[in-house]
Amino acid sequence: MPVHWAGRPCELDKIKIIAKKYNLKIIQDASQAIDTRFKNKQLVYFGDICTYSMHPLKNLNIWGDGGFVATNNKKIADKLYLLRNHGLVNRNNSKIFGYNSRLDTIQAVVANYKLKNKLNRVTKKRIKNSKLFDRLFKNNPNVKTIKRHSYLREVFHLYHINVKKRDQLQQYLISKSIDAKVHYPIPIHLQSAAKYLKYKRGDFPTAEEIANTTLSLPVHEFIREKDIKYVVNLVDKFYSK
Numbered sequence: 001m002p003v004h005w006a007g008r009p010c011e012l013d014k015i016k017i018i019a020k021k022y023n024l025k026i027i028q029d030a031s032q033a034i035d036t037r038f039k040n041k042q043l044v045y046f047g048d049i050c051t052y053s054m055h056p057l058k059n060l061n062i063w064g065d066g067g068f069v070a071t072n073n074k075k076i077a078d079k080l081y082l083l084r085n086h087g088l089v090n091r092n093n094s095k096i097f098g099y100n101s102r103l104d105t106i107q108a109v110v111a112n113y114k115l116k117n118k119l120n121r122v123t124k125k126r127i128k129n130s131k132l133f134d135r136l137f138k139n140n141p142n143v144k145t146i147k148r149h150s151y152l153r154e155v156f157h158l159y160h161i162n163v164k165k166r167d168q169l170q171q172y173l174i175s176k177s178i179d180a181k182v183h184y185p186i187p188i189h190l191q192s193a194a195k196y197l198k199y200k201r202g203d204f205p206t207a208e209e210i211a212n213t214t215l216s217l218p219v220h221e222f223i224r225e226k227d228i229k230y231v232v233n234l235v236d237k238f239y240s241k
């Protein structure tokens with residue numbers, strides 16, 4: 001289950017090779033990655049199922065909760081149609097036990113409208129904003145940004161940097177009215193919900209290091225060039241203190 005975190009596609013061709021070797025299905029969590037491409041192709045091309053979220057904080061956001069599933073597999077699609085509506089094939093007959101996972105009609109209308117009329121602009125603006133952040137942070141030794149690859153179309157649900165003194169920097173930015181956030185402070189193996197798996201601190205040092213140093217900066221489509229410069233200047237100022 002690869003998670004395309006922050007809107008950056010995972011290394012899907014490598015994952016596909018592993019899945020083939022071990023006869024595994026690939027279910028992609030693309031909640032943060034709508035409009036992403038891997039080697040110019042839609043993510044669903046590389047797996048069996050791709051799930052998307054349209055939660056109000058996502059790049060394509062509706063007016064409440066909602067999401068959708070993409071698949072190129074007719075059998076899976078038919079099963080999903082059943083599962084989302086109590087397994088009903090008609091008013092009176094349930095073929096399988098399912099759920100109520102129907103997308104509200106109003107939310108579906110909003111989603112369709114935004115897919116056609118808004119998403120492209122949102123994606124382009126987030127990419128543009130992130131490129132500017134990348135360029136301005138390039139020569140800052142205190143700020144680490146992830147290496148970009150031309151075969152990945154990242155859609156920057158989040159723009160994150162990795163920094164020392166992360167918590168202090170976050171507080172400093174918040175004091176200047178910048179909505180700096182940590183996505184996410186606790187890695188999954190240290191969540192209470194995962195207690196039964198018996199992992200402990202130190203078991204996944206890379207994930208833990210990222211959780212301790214990551215900071216997300218506002219990158220959404222309403223941010224202007226001058227806002228980005230302001231944020232970058234504040235980060236510079238913090239480390240020159």
Ligand SMILES: Cc1ncc(COP(=O)(O)O)c(C=O)c1O
Pocket residue numbers: 003005029031032052053054055065066067
């Ligand atoms: C990576 C990831 N997976 C899953 C979800 C869950 O999405 P939803 O709340 O729409 O079910 C989210 C949203 O917060 C997410 O960011």
